[in-house]
Amino acid sequence: MSIGNSPDGNSPEDERPFEDDREAEQLSIGRVLRQARIEAGLSVDDVSSATRVRVAIIHAIEQDDFAPCGGDVYARGHIRTVARAVHLDPVPLLARYDADHGGRPAPTPAAPLFEAERIRPERRGPNWTAAMVAAIVAVIGFVGFTVVKGSDGGDNTKTQVAEGSTPTAGKSAPPRSHTSKPADPKPDPSDSAIAAAPQDKVTVQVSATDGRSWISAKDHNGRMLFDGLLKKGDSKTFQDNTKINLILGDAGAIQLYVNGKKIEDAFQPGAVERLTYTKGDPQVG
Template sequence: MSIGNSPSPDDPSVGRALAQARVAAGLSVDEVSSTTRVRVPILQAIERDDFSRCGGDVYARGHIRNIARVVGVDPEPLVARYAAEHAPQNEVAPAPPRYETERITSEPRRPNWTAAMVAAIVAVVGFVGFTVVGGGGSGGKAGSEADATTTATATGHPATTSSPQSNNAPTASPTDTGSVIAAAPPGKVTVKVSAVGGASWILATDHNGKQLFQSSLRDGDSQTWTDDKKIKLVVGNAGAVQLFVNGKDLGPAGGKGQVVRLTYTPGDPTQG
């Protein structure tokens, strides 16, 4: 095939040469499009010598080569003719379009009240523990008496203290648990906490998670709660808290400075 400046029946243009070769090969535009992956509208425009839809000189040359190979003609003379007629020298290939990445904006984070409450509990327990430990050095006698009271409560045996009048005549200080808390109503759970020998921080909730109490108990303070199904406790400085559940004395809630989580239901423990 000769290359000329003006198309003629014997010397067709690039687009016409591709169209004639396609027809001669018995191929439809759709079949060529499926093989070359060049869209049908672009193929039809190229066969009319309209290369404006190719997206640039580089893409037009690539389309011409792919179509020529499929329809069975030598692509190089057609590419050379296209370059002579359409592409100026030293044309810079256009850069492929750049698409801005979609920015994903996160929703504002909601306050984490659970984490805030846990942090507050840890802070209060740490303060109470520091107060309990620090208070032990202010007076040897006071610290000894507090330790004796806690030990007696934990073991269930009455503590003995020396009378100022006679160092040889110890007197017993029994704990009266019979009248501390009334029997629990049938089908309910009743919990009483008493601060003995120190201060403690208490959080009490019912079976629905409703807060019943959240504060510090000073030495000698008490609180009582009743619920149909369940009472849950978080106790700071558990060694300073005496527990009475469903009419039964359970002794200290835990060790000194310890934080414990407890749950009680009707009949647990059984009334005693």
């Protein structure tokens, strides 16, 4: 059976190249990234090794499937990271993504930040920081009472607690207790919380040292401990009986201390990292 020609003498097949030309003029984000990767002589494995983005996610992005990224925030972070790895400017690609997906994600409102702070003291695990502070306050009160009484036992007690607190009765303190203070400077509150963490728990401190970053932290039951933005210089400490699950929106801006140990992973700026830490030596889940 023959196929009839159009009135101008061209068959439908003759018109298809013009449609392909129009489609080529507007390459999708995934096709732009794939073409740049090929021109750079890189494989998907090469890009994954350079960016820490999983191979499956890179394949999905090159097919314009952003669902495996887990949301707009993560998708934008992956696009930025992959674009830099294949020597592209990520700004136009992010603008196109925002235009196709309803605009740039709105910043986290202030209310969840305060809500997260309110619910943290109510978690099921013991609050070791609060317990340590309460114990120090009780000991200082006892020391002040015994110093006023002038008892010898008060001198010994004050020497023991001078390491982690500021004495309230410095004027009447014996010289030997006063001279022992400089040997043990007052620790930073977050460092004290890590140092006091028991061996049967996991303690994670997250600090925004090189910029600001959105972070999310959950306990082993999946209950949210924090979900919000850390500004440069801010720090958060989380503790659980079994494990802490973290998501870092800009891992390159974050410094981690796990169970008192500094994590030396070279996180890339703008990279999104999902991490799990448990008891014992720090291990990325």
